[in-house]
Amino acid sequence: MVRSQISRGILLASNLPQLQNLIKRDPAAYKDEFLQQWSHYESIRKIFDISPDEHAQHFREIVTFVAQVAHCYPKETAAFPSQISSLLLQRFSSLNPETRKSLVSTLVMLRNKDCMSSIDLLRSLFPLLPLTSSSSLRASIRKTILSDIRTANLKSKNHILNRAVQAMLLGMVERGMSSDADKGVAFVATTDKRTGHANDEALWAVALVQELWKKGVWNDAKTVSIMATGCFHPVVKVQHISIKFFLAIEDEEDSEDEEESPIDVKALHHRREVTKKTRSGDKKLSRTLKAAKKHGKTRQATTRPPSFSSVDLLNDPQTFGEKLYDSLKKYDSRFTLDHKILVLQLLSRIMSAHKLCILSFYTYIVRYVTYHQLRIPAILSALAQSVHDLTPPDVLTPVVRKIAQEFIHPGVGGEVITAGLNAIREVCKRQPWCIEEDLLGDLVEYRKSREKSVVSAARSLLHFYREVNPSMLKRRERGKESSMRSDETHLRPYGQPVDPADNIDGLPLLEEHLRDLESMPNRDEADNGDDWDEWEVDSAESGSSSEDGWIDVDSDGVEDVMMSDSEDEGSSHKKQDASTTSASTVQPVESTLATSKVWLQFIVVMCILTPIFQILTPADFALLHDLRIKAARKAVESGAGPSTKRKLALLEATKSSTPVEANAENLFVSEQDILGPRKKLKASYSERVASIQTGREGRERFGSNKGKKKKDVPSSSTNREKLRNKPIMMIMASSGVRGKKKASLRDKQKKLRAHVDKAKKTHH
The missing domain is CATH 1.20.930 (Transcription Elongation Factor S-II; Chain A)
Structure with a gap:
């Protein structure tokens, strides 16, 4: 044994x-x-x-x-x-x-x-990223870190893990900033291994934070704070990634994860058609298609865009903007033009979103406002984007005058004039008092130009001032509608506060629509909760209600708040007093204070002071938008003016966008807004090939259908038939035609006799 x-x-x-x-x-x-x-x-x-x-x-x-x-x-x-x-x-x-x-x-x-634990694993893997030189091992470590953090936050937010990891990432970024190297200069071929290691750590830290934000795992203010710190890192590449994070620009070099790469379904079907047909191939194709479908649903759920951007979550944006401008001005000669434009775009976006006044910014950017400057559309879009209603007009007037002097004169092309007019229009849309009357009168005269793009840009500037401040235009340029209005301006003087909103545009249309529904005899009662099913603040697939924003508390003694489309007016009077004295049924958690702030502002806008306290659901706002489109379309059909047509076009353009997205479209300026409509450019080789392939759809690959499908007996045409159908001018110089003219009388008699004999045989 x-x-x-x-x-x-x-x-x-x-x-x-x-x-x-x-x-x-x-x-x-x-x-x-x-x-x-x-x-x-x-x-x-x-x-x-x-x-x-x-x-x-x-x-x-x-x-x-x-x-x-x-x-x-x-x-x-x-x-x-x-x-x-x-x-x-x-x-x-x-x-x-x-x-x-x-x-x-x-x-x-x-x-x-x-x-x-997960924290111990991440503490072991994070330092290995800058140390390893193997791309496969580095990709494996990166994938493990991302998947572990995402799995930990799948059912509910793991705040303990998130805080610990965010502290590690912030430390990795700050270690590179504590070096004695000159700020703003990339470390190239440094001999200090500790400094180079710290820089690599910072690079990987900001890349991981960007990936977690893009996947929707992290969306809080601490994440934004890490990237805000990276904007002032001494390594320019770290700054580059951090600035692109705030600008929501995706970098192709960062997409190394094969799991997240999209699956080309059409290519799979095409490959299946040209390869050998086997059962194993069919099973493999079905598995791949199921995985692609599941991956698409998961990606759509996890990467659902939040109701706020990273710029909105900045802590102390005024200080951040001033530091960003100081860094740009200090290292102007060291930064490349592309990097400077990124900094300008970020600074202008922060100024616009938070209504900051960094007046020296316009003194700096006006140096680049010349028509021969490289990437001038991006510079002009950043300039226009930085303006808001609190920007002093005295600071903007020299900038507008400089744009007009550089871009709008007979010595430049039509595209340059169009860019200048569009840039001035975008600046004036945000601060209408920044332009002088004489200059405005000169600019609107370009509506008589021969260039269509110039005419369009000048007319847009003219229509804008017809609506907001017709008094700045000459009497003959104000138009019929502006001249008929008793109040010549809808523009508030600079510095005057905005009047509190007491109504929502188009609300009477919604009230009339609801009264029509109530008057219908067989009207089905609407469910109060259905309107909110697809308009949720957080993911409905989370395991608990405390995942990312709101926690249900005890509702003893709390009356339900009446929704606008669920109950009649009789029951709403009974609940009015109780709803005004009841406590709130939800409370924001600690990790989403910024989220609650944004949503509180949104709820304040939704609350309407009517005789009956009501809260409009998102379905009500969507219905209100549709009713406004119908009313504007009806007005256009009845012969309304151009302002109503522009209003209809704007309503139709923003129909599918959320209120936050629509606000972002009005807030930010793109390069296309500066360039305006352009002529159709010459098609590239790939575009020409695509057009040819589109024209070949629905026909056979080779040959003509003339002789094969248009005859009783399919056959091709003979050379004699082809010769008979040729135009006369193509055969005038041929030997056959010239030979007929030079033929003798004997030859002509032989041909005539042969023709008569052939005709007799044919008749018999």
């Missing part, structure tokens, strides 16, 4: 996979064998610390074995994860690639078996 146990121990010691299988089936029965291997691991580890190249293969095998069965003996292997982590962090440069990959896989396996 003893001899059989000894032989079994020797056999299992030499066959680790078999021992691993037996331990997973019955851990208690094979504990002695595991302890024997554990002591062997301890001795091998000490040898490996001294000389990593010695027994490397055996060390990887024993480490993999211990990781596979570590969950069966948690007390004995409690120190195993920390030992592997410290070995990786301290001896990473001296390990060979196979050992590095094996140890990283071991840590991931221990995390999957719950032998180590």
